[in-house]
Amino acid sequence: MDCDVIVIGAGVVGAALAYGLARKGRSVVVLDGADRDLRAARANFGLIWVQGKGSDAPAYSALTRQSSDLWPGFLNELSNISTSRVDYARPGGLVYCLSEMEYANRHAVNERTHNQGAQADTEMVSRVQLERMLPAVTLGPDVVGASYCRLDGHVNPLQLLAALHRAIAALGGKILFRNPIDRIMPVSGGFRVSVSDGTLQAPRVVVAAGLATPGLTEPLGLAMPLKSERGQILVTERVAPILPFPASGLRQSADGTVMIGATNEKIADTAVTAASATKLAQRATRIIPALGSARLVRQWAGLRVLPLDKTPIYAESSDHPGLFAVACHSGVTLAAAHTDVIAPAIANGRLPDDLAPFSNGRFNVQKCA
Numbered sequence: 001m002d003c004d005v006i007v008i009g010a011g012v013v014g015a016a017l018a019y020g021l022a023r024k025g026r027s028v029v030v031l032d033g034a035d036r037d038l039r040a041a042r043a044n045f046g047l048i049w050v051q052g053k054g055s056d057a058p059a060y061s062a063l064t065r066q067s068s069d070l071w072p073g074f075l076n077e078l079s080n081i082s083t084s085r086v087d088y089a090r091p092g093g094l095v096y097c098l099s100e101m102e103y104a105n106r107h108a109v110n111e112r113t114h115n116q117g118a119q120a121d122t123e124m125v126s127r128v129q130l131e132r133m134l135p136a137v138t139l140g141p142d143v144v145g146a147s148y149c150r151l152d153g154h155v156n157p158l159q160l161l162a163a164l165h166r167a168i169a170a171l172g173g174k175i176l177f178r179n180p181i182d183r184i185m186p187v188s189g190g191f192r193v194s195v196s197d198g199t200l201q202a203p204r205v206v207v208a209a210g211l212a213t214p215g216l217t218e219p220l221g222l223a224m225p226l227k228s229e230r231g232q233i234l235v236t237e238r239v240a241p242i243l244p245f246p247a248s249g250l251r252q253s254a255d256g257t258v259m260i261g262a263t264n265e266k267i268a269d270t271a272v273t274a275a276s277a278t279k280l281a282q283r284a285t286r287i288i289p290a291l292g293s294a295r296l297v298r299q300w301a302g303l304r305v306l307p308l309d310k311t312p313i314y315a316e317s318s319d320h321p322g323l324f325a326v327a328c329h330s331g332v333t334l335a336a337a338h339t340d341v342i343a344p345a346i347a348n349g350r351l352p353d354d355l356a357p358f359s360n361g362r363f364n365v366q367k368c369a
Contacts, residue, residue, distance in 0.1 A: 004202060007029070008193070009031075009033075027173070031176050031181060033209065045259060057357070070337060091246075092150040160332065231263050235259055313327045324346050
């Protein structure tokens, strides 16, 4: 065996798991794909978001809150081990409402989440309250209020990914870049993974390769029902600090740029379009008209990794013990939980019963129903 665990996927999800495994003293090799592979981790908006997550899935809502609370300690240790700067803040977050209907719908989402037993950490704020929270801007006339969650925050996702990679190396792990996976083969005592540079063997394999995950696990009988969704984002030039709170679709980074997003398109490529840029810019300027004078400097698109019910999948193979798979579209929000909760469970060789709601077996139940 070449190591204790092979992690397939060097994005935020795979890297957080590998970092957590290395912290538990496991020897880890992380395998990255080809340069042109789809990479959700590098197209991320950077929100660490609680409100609205799992409004119809109580276990997901609880895990999201747990991860949000773990984030400060997780980042402090990660920064020390990696000796890296990672811009992070947790001032709470907003969802702007541009009509009475949007306001009522958002209130209903909050009520539904609270009725499932979640903490009352999200509240609706009026336009007057919102104006007090945002003294540096003048809101557009369509803004009627917002939803505010005190647990929400944001981070620079590229800094986060770089810090995870550095921390893995600092703890003795290896990341092999440009090593696309051919297949995973069960062997005596574990698995052999065929890559472009040869083969590696380990008693445990974790597949966290985003949209490529099903192609690697399903030949071994481990189903991972995923779909993709394109999201486009705009970024402005640096401007003076005006947005003290991140918002769904609108946040100001630590270096002053304003990120505007994101679309939800049932399209499986990463091209950008003028139509989407127009749509995003129009909504942003309805919220804060002054953004109309800021120059756009970048536009990009990425593909979300979405389980069919949008709830994370944490799966282990019953046919091939030691084979695990992880997929979600909240890799940044759940990074702390992946490091502190999921990785230790994998290190021990079994996912605990309280993660059963995230099993891939739930899709078979839904299909039968």
